[in-house]
Amino acid sequence: MTIHRERGGIAVDEQNMRQDLVHHATEEAHRILGFWRSQVLTADGKFHGRIDQEGKVEEDASRGLILAARLLWTFSKAHLSGLESKTATVSMVDDLYRFLVGTFWDNDYLGFYWMVDVHGAPVQAHKHLYGQAFALYALAEYYALSRNPDVLHWAQLTYEVIEDYGADRDRGGYLESFTQSFELDHEARLSTINHGAPKTMNTHLHLLEAYTRLYQVWPNPHLRQRLSQLLNTVRTFIVDPETFHFRCFLDRDWNSLSSEASYGHDIEGSWLMLEAAVALDDVERVKDFETLALKMVDGVWKEGVDADHGVMNEGIDGRITDGGKDWWPQAEAVVGLVNAYQISGDLQYLERASLVWSFIERYVIDRKHGEWHGRLSRSAEPRPSNLVDAWKCPYHNTRACLEVIQRLT
Secondary structure, eight states, X not given: OOOOOSSOSOOHHHHHHHHHHHHHHHXXXXXXXXXXXXXXXXXXXXXXXXXXXXXXXXXXXXXXXXXXXXXXXXXXXXXXXXXXXXXXXXXXXXHHHHHIIIIIBOTTTOSBOSEEOTTSOEEEOOEEHHHHHHHHHHHHHHHHHHOOHHHHHHHHHHHHHIIIIXXXXXXXXXXXXXXXXXXXXXXXXXXXXXTTOSEEHHHHHHHHHHHHHHHHXXXXXXXXXXXXXXXXXXXXXXXXXXXXXXXXXXXXXXXXXXOOEEHHHHHHHHHHHHHHHHHHTOHHHHXXXXXXXXXXXXXXXXXXXXXXXXXXXXXXXXEEEEOOOOHHHHHHHHHHHHHXXXXXXXXXXXXXXXXXXXXXXXXXXXXXXXXXXXXXXXXOOBOSOOSBSSSOOSHHHHHXXXXXXXXXX
């Protein structure tokens, strides 16, 4: 993906806008990573499971798989990007890896537990495919950093578990949640609003990013086939062909169970699907997903972005049903808009990315306690939310910073 210009070259004001975004993203990435390094990671190679909105550590809080995996992914990616000093913190990343596979892995039934207590014992032993996907994503990134064959082995084993237990061989795609022993369990939901769906957009989207990253570091023919099929599944059954929003919750036969559009997921998916197509090196697919990305980004900008340029959470048919402006859709919007700029060469997308970044600078960054406010109201007032918990991780915002730096430098 390159920037196209009819007359060649990039105008001075455009170059300045690119440099400004890169500068602020670099500063913010260092600030975010510094918070997690100094406030969350512990001397024994573990991490605090919860820190409240005032910065108070809850010492007995359980530790979640998503936080564990995203920490490993984030610091591995930061090292690979040159943002973190490898000599200074490589042992910390090694510790995160050992904690993930040594504490969350179920030696009896395979797969990763959803939650462990402060002593490392499982307190929620069920298996969400979403969690397995993030463990795989982290292991693939850490393997890219370490090139340790043992890490690749863990990634391959996790991939096999997902394929053996999670794939819906009859109707395609992947099923959502399971008991500890991988019996189907539709009650073990990621949230209370998933309509009891046996399949979700969210799990398929994040499995797609995990398979993409694994394929980039391990170009296995079977993995290529499954990544290709997964991308087709998302394109065919999860992207609505009329609205270009994702269908969030689905039954086993791919019938939609809800009407909500999740604007953050739409704009995140716009670039993750294209990334998968690029990894597969399929020219026609890349063209298709470039076109789709622009349609999805345009739809989010039209329906889901407020007058202050903050991205709202959800809507139905253009009517806002959740006007909150959580931290992660803002991060994903910046990447999605920069990606649209790269595809089209249209300066309006870069300008919009700058506007969303300005919203982040004004309202989302928590200057007092560190990191970002997790939840904001529609009027951009911080809502009660933890600085760190099972879901509040450095993945979205650090990744957005790293993507901006890579794409615009």
